Amino acid sequence: xxxxxxxxxxxxxxxxxxxxxxxxxxxxxxxxxxxxxxxxxxxxxxxxxxxxxxxxxxxxxxxxxxxxxxxxxxxxxxxxxxxxxxxxxxxxxxxxxxxxxxxxxxxxxxxxxxxxxxxxxxxxxxxxxxxxxxxxxxxxxxxxxxxxxxxxxxxxxxxxxxxxxxxxxxxxxxxxxxxxxxxxxxxxxxxxxxxxxxxxxxxxxxxxxxxxxxxxxxxxxxxxxxxxxxxxxxxxxxxxxxxxxxxxxxxxxxxxxx
Numbered sequence: 001x002x003x004x005x006x007x008x009x010x011x012x013x014x015x016x017x018x019x020x021x022x023x024x025x026x027x028x029x030x031x032x033x034x035x036x037x038x039x040x041x042x043x044x045x046x047x048x049x050x051x052x053x054x055x056x057x058x059x060x061x062x063x064x065x066x067x068x069x070x071x072x073x074x075x076x077x078x079x080x081x082x083x084x085x086x087x088x089x090x091x092x093x094x095x096x097x098x099x100x101x102x103x104x105x106x107x108x109x110x111x112x113x114x115x116x117x118x119x120x121x122x123x124x125x126x127x128x129x130x131x132x133x134x135x136x137x138x139x140x141x142x143x144x145x146x147x148x149x150x151x152x153x154x155x156x157x158x159x160x161x162x163x164x165x166x167x168x169x170x171x172x173x174x175x176x177x178x179x180x181x182x183x184x185x186x187x188x189x190x191x192x193x194x195x196x197x198x199x200x201x202x203x204x205x206x207x208x209x210x211x212x213x214x215x216x217x218x219x220x221x222x223x224x225x226x227x228x229x230x231x232x233x234x235x236x237x238x239x240x241x242x243x244x245x246x247x248x249x250x251x252x253x254x255x256x257x258x
Contacts, residue, residue, distance in 0.1 A: 025109055025237045027101050027226050033245040035060050039216075045257040050076040052088070060245075067094035067115050074123065086125040093118055097154060098192060101229040109231075119153035132165070139168040157189040158197070178206035193227035193240050206253075216251030 036059040044051040052075060058068040074088030093115060100112035125147045132140040147160040164182030168175050186198035202220030209215055226241045 025103075025232060025235055026239045027109075027111070027241050029241055029243055030062055031244075033060075033062060033243075035222075035245045035247045036064065037247055037249045039249070039251045041251070041253045043253060043255040045255065048078050050078075050084070050086075052076065052086075058094075067096075069093055072123070076125070076127075082130055083126065083128045086123075086127075088123040088125065090121040090123060091118065092121060095119055097156065098227045099154070099229045099231075101226065101232060103231045103235065117153075119151060122150045122152065124148045137167060139170060141166045141168070156191045159187045159189060161185045161187065175208045177208070178204070180204045180206070191227070192225070193238075194225050196225065197227070198222065198224045200247075202247075204249075212254060212256060214253040214255065216249070216253060218247075218249035218251070220247040220249070221245075222247050 037057065039054055039056045041052065041054040052073070054072045056068075056070045056072070057066065059065065060067050070090050070092035072088050072090040074086055076084045076086040078084050094117075096111065096114060100114060101109065102112055103109050125145065127143055127145045129141055129143040132142050142163070142165050145160065145162040145164070147162075149158050149160070151157075162182055162184040164180055166178050166180040169177040169179070181201075181203055183201045184199060185196055187195065188197045191197075200220045200222040202218055204216060204218040207215045207217075222245050224243045224245075226239070226243065228238045228240075232239065
């Protein structure tokens, strides 16, 4: 009986250990996090052309690590009364991708520390806008941002489709506050195992301090889905793990007319 008991306990320990090792192969969902992000934008009005330079940064994960930061530069051009198109170049560090989930040594899994990894992204943008003056208050604008991105680092291509509705509160015929409700859908074109790799509803309030300074506050509920990495495929695993977070954002916009 004693031998049988010992063998049974040993079997239980092996099963538990095997399950734990298998579970470590898959990135875990840390639960609903609270994260922070910020942006600072210089927007120039040159008539038909609107150049833009923007800095972004994010404090992410359970320890609010300052990981992602980027610089974007380019310009919009007005093609039609209700349509702007743009082309942009972005340089970024700290971005996280599916294949950053790796096994650097047998049985040990972790995310790549990408804080010092520099990536370049090419961006094309088309954003139609329509006045919805049939709504109460009349100062409503509906817009759909369509943005294509090509990451030169790993060849990944994605499409952002983000419809949004904005109400403009005026004072003496000048904008005072913008209230916006948007929903962003991020579609992977040549990577991932799901139709959406990220999606988020978010609210934003923009305060027009004066003609050249605008302050922004945003709140979003972001879902990012991590798909199977190359190392995980090699290990025989397959997964689609959602990570959810509440993201509070702060922004400062500086429009300048020439």
